[in-house]
Amino acid sequence: MSDDTTPRETDGGHATADLPATGDHVHESSHEHGLPPMESIRRWFVTTNHKDVGILYVVTALFFLVFGGVLALLIRVQLLEPGGTILTDAAYNQAVSSHGLLMVFWFLSPFAFGFANYVVPLQIGAKDLAFPRLNALSYWLYLFSGVLFGISFFQGGTFSGGWTMYAPLNVPIYMPNIGATTAILALLMFTASVTVGSVNFLTTIHRMRAPGLTLRRMPLFTWTILLTVWMMLFAFAALLAALIILSSDRILGTVYFAATDAGGSVLWAHLFWFFGHPEVYIVFFPALGAMAEIFQTFTGRRIVGRKWFIAAMVLVALQSFLVWMHHMFLTSINLPVKTLFMATTIGISLPFDLMVFALIYTTIKGRIRFKTPFLFAFGALALFILGGITGVFLGAVVLDFEFRGTYWVVAHFHYVMVGGVTGLVGAIYYWYPKMTGRMYDEFLGKVHFGMYFVGFNLVYFPMFLAWETPRRVFDYPAVFQPWHQLATAGAFLLGASFLVMFYNFYVSLVSGEEAAGDPWRYVTTAEWAVPSPPPLENYPGRPSYDGGSLQFLEDMGPRPSGIAAADGSGETRSDGGVAAVDGALTGESHEESHASIWPFGISVAGFLVLLGLSGLPSGATLYVTLTVAGFGLGLYTLVGMARESQTFHGPSGPFGESWPFARVENTKLGMWFFLASDVVLFGAFIGAYVFIRVAFGWSAWEIVPHDPIPGLMNTYILLTSSFAVVLAMVAAQKGSRNGLVVSLLVTLLLGVGFLGNKGIEWYELYHEGQWLSTSVETSTYFLTTGLHAAHVIVGLVIVCYMLVRAWGGAYLDDDRPVEYFGLYWHFVDIVWLFLFPLFYIL
C-alpha cells in the first residue's frame, strides 16, 4: 500500500494548531518522582504509573497466551487420531481445563486491560488512574495468581474438570489432588485482582474526564472498557462467591456441592453461568472497542450511528445478566423458563447485528489503508460474523439440544472469543508505536496476519464439519479424522504466526523506525496528541475539550494559579466547590507519586497465604508455615501501604467531567463501587442458601442455632457499634481527639463483643457435633455467617489501625477516612440484618 505517500494536508490544520508539535516534546526524565528509570529492574517492581502497568499487563498476558497456546497444541496433537496419541486421560483433562482457564482468565482480559491501562487515562485526559497503587496491586495479584496456577501442575496435577468446573466433580471426593485446590485459589486471587481493577477503572472513567468530555463524547474504546468494568464488578462478585464456596468445600469440608445434596450440582451451574455469560462480553467488549477505533482510523471515517452503537453496547451489558440459563437448556429447567431464556438470548444477539453493520458501513467513502492493525480488525469482524451466525443455531433450543457438548459449541465460541483475540492483536499493532515509540515492521505484520487468518480458519472451521465429535473427548468417529488432522495443522500455523509477531516486536523495539506522536493520520483520540511514548505525566498542559476540540491549557504543574487559569478559559464545573478546594490544598505542595513497593508485597503475601491454604487439609508443616508467614507478611504490608497513604499522592482534582458522580470524592466513590460488588457477593451467598434450602424442602430444613437470642443480641451490638462510628465521625469533625479515640474504642469493643458472642455460639454447636461438614444446613450457616464474621474482623483490624493513628492526633483536620470506614461498617451491619432472620428465625 502506498498510503505513506498520500498527502497530509487533509489533516485539518485548524485542530492541530491548538496542539503542541508531537514527537519533539522534550521531557525531563531526570526527576520522575522517585521512579527509577526504565532500564532499572527496580522500576518495574515499584511502578504505579498506568503506562508502566499497562506494559506489564500486556507482556504478562502474552506469556500466558504462550502457556495456554502450548496446551492447545498438546490437545491438538492428542486429537491427531481417535483414541489419542501422547497424553493420558488425566493429562488430557488437565490440558483441556487449564487451556480454557488460562486463555479466558489469564490471557484475554488481562491482555485487553493492558491496553485499557495504557490508553484509557490518555483518552479521557487523566494523568493516571484514580488509585495508582491499587492499579499496581491489580497487576501483581494477577501475576501471582498466574504463578499459583503454574504451581498447581506440580501438586499432583492441576484442576481437571473443565473451565466450567462443574459440580460435584470439583469437590475432593472426585478430585482429591492438592493442585486442583491451588488452581481454584489461583482463580480466586485473580478475581480479587479483577475486582480491585474494576473499582479503579470505574472511579477513573466516571470521575476524571477532561472538561467537555461527557460520557456521550467518550472514545469508543474507553466506552467498551467502562461497560466491561461495570459487568466485571458484578459478574466477578458472583464468581467470587462460587469460588469461596468451592474452596470452602475443598479446604474446610463444607458440603455445598457434594453429590448427596439435591441442589448442589445445579447451584454451581447457576452461580457459574451467572458469571460466565457476562464473561463472554467482558472478554469481547474491549476487542470491539479496539476494532471500532482501528476501523475509524484506517478507513478515515467516523463510525456510522455512533450513539446507536453505544446504546447497543449498553443494552448488551445490561442484558448479559439475563441470559445465563441458555447454558442449561438440558438440565431440568422447565419449558417457560427455557422460552424466557431463548427470548433473552435472541434479544441479546440483535444489538450485535447493529454493531456489525455500523462497522461495515463505516468503510463506505473511506480512504482505507490495509495496514496490519486494520487487517486484524477487519479479519476479526469477519470471524465474529461467522461466530454470530453459528451462535443463532445454538439459540434455537431444538438445535441446541443436539449441539450441547459437541464441537459445534467449541467451534462457535472459538470464533467469537478468538475472533475477539484477533481484534486485540490488531490493537497491539495499533498501539505498539504509541507504547514503544518505534514502528513495527509492516511487512512482517502482514505476514503475521496471513498466517494467523489462514491458521485460524484451518483450526476452527473443520470443527464445524466434525461437529459431532463430543467435546473434551479424544475418542471420536474415524470419519472425522481428516478434519481433526487439518485442525491440528492449522493450530501449528496459528501458533507459528505469533513467533513472527514476537520476532517483529523484538527487532522493532531495538531498531525500528522512530514513531511520531501520531503515526497513523485520521486518528481523533487524545493518546495520539502526545509524543510516543508519552511522558510520565502524559500531557504538556491540562487537556480540555471545552473549546469544541482538544486543547492543552497552560496550567500544568504545581502553580497556585491553576484554578485561576481554568477560570480564565471560561469554564464552570459543577463540582468546582469541593474539588477545586482539594486542588488548591494539594496541588500546591506536591506532585503525583509513581512508586510504591507495597502492592508487590501484598501480592506476595496473598500468594503465600493461598499456597498455604491449598495444602492445609493435609496438615503438612510446609503449608501451615506458608499460611502463617503469608498472614504475617500480609498484615505488615497492608499497614505499610496504609501508612504510605500520607505521602503517596494519586491524581488529585479538579477534574473536568465527573457525571454522575461530581459530588462524590474519588476514594468515597471507590468505596461505593467496592461495596456494590460486596452486595453481589453476599447476594450470591444468600441466593445459594435459598436455592439449596428450596431444593432440600424449605420446611424440612433444620435451623442450626437452637436459640435466636444470641443472634438477636448480636444484632443490637452491631447496630450500637454503627452508632459509635457515627459518633467517631462527629468527634473528628469537631476536632475532638478524645471523643474520636473513645468512639473508636467503643466500636472496637462492640465488634469484639459481637465476635465473642458468636464464638460462644459456635463453640457450643461444635461440642454438640454440629460443624461445617455435618450437614448442608450447618455448611450454609457456618460459611455464610463466617463470611460476615470475616468482614467484621477486617473492620476491626482497620479500627485498630485507626485507633493508633487517632491517638497520635490524626483525622482531626481530615475526617474522610473515618467516614469511609463508616460506610464499610454500616454495610457489614446491614448484611447482618439480612442474615439474622434468614439463619436464626425463618
Next chain:
Amino acid sequence: MNGDVIQLVVQVDDLIPRGTRMNVFESIYWVFIALGTLVGIIVIGYMTYSAYRYRSTGDHAADGDDDRPYLGELPTGGGKGRKLFLSFALSAVVVISLIVWTYGTLLYVESPVSAQEADEELEIQVVGQQFAWEFIYPNGESSFELHVPADQRVRLVVTSDDVFHNFGIPALRAKTDAIPGQTTETWFIAEQPGEYQAHCYELCGAGHSGMNAKVVVMEPSAYEEWYASMGENASGNGSGDASGENATATPTAGNGTNASGTASTNASENTS
C-alpha cells in the same frame, strides 16, 4: 373470515417440523445451514467489496475527503442511520422468524404425550456413573447396553450416581443432562434397526473420553425375545440377537466410533 384464520393457522402449523427427533433436527438444521451460509456470504462479501472499493489507492478514495476526522475532535453522530437501521431490521426479522419457527418444534418436542401414547411408550431409566451407563428396564432388570425396539417411542429418565454427566445418542438425536439428585427426561424413536453409540457429553473425570455405551435398535419381535430373556443373562450381555440386523443400519456418526472403542480409556471400568 374465521375459516381463513384457521386455514392460515393450519398452514403455519404445517411448516413446523415434526416426527422423530432425527427428522426434526435434519429439517431445521439444513434450513439454518442454507440461510446461515447465504447470510454469511452476503455480509462478508459486501464488507470485503466495500473495503476494496474504498481502498486508499483506488478510484473512490477521495469520495469523502471533504470530511475526514482530525486529531482532537469531539465525536459527532455520523450519518447513514437509515441504512443502518434497515439492515438491522432485516437481520432482526430473519433471526426472530427463524427462532419463532423452531419454537413450534420445541413445543412439539417438549409436549407431554397423550394417555394413549404414554401406554405404548417404553420407559427406561438411565443412570450415569464414572464411567459407564446403566439402563434399568420396566421389569427391574438392568443392562449396560441400551436395547430398544424400532419404531417405538422410547422415553429415557436420566440421572447420575456420582458427578454431572450428559447422556446422548447422536445418531438418534437424543440428549439430556445426567444430574446427581435430579432426573431429566428425553425421548426418541429409532426407525432403523442397528447398532449405535451413546456418549457422555459432559466432562466427568479421567475416563470421560471412553464413557460410551452400545445402543442396539432391534426389530420389535427380536426385542420382545431379548426383553423376556433379560433376567436369565447376567446384565450387560444380552445382545446376541441383534447382530443379524446390522446390514440395515444407516452409517451415521454413531457407527464410526465402534472401531475406536478400544482406546486406552475403555480399559477403565466399562463393566463396573
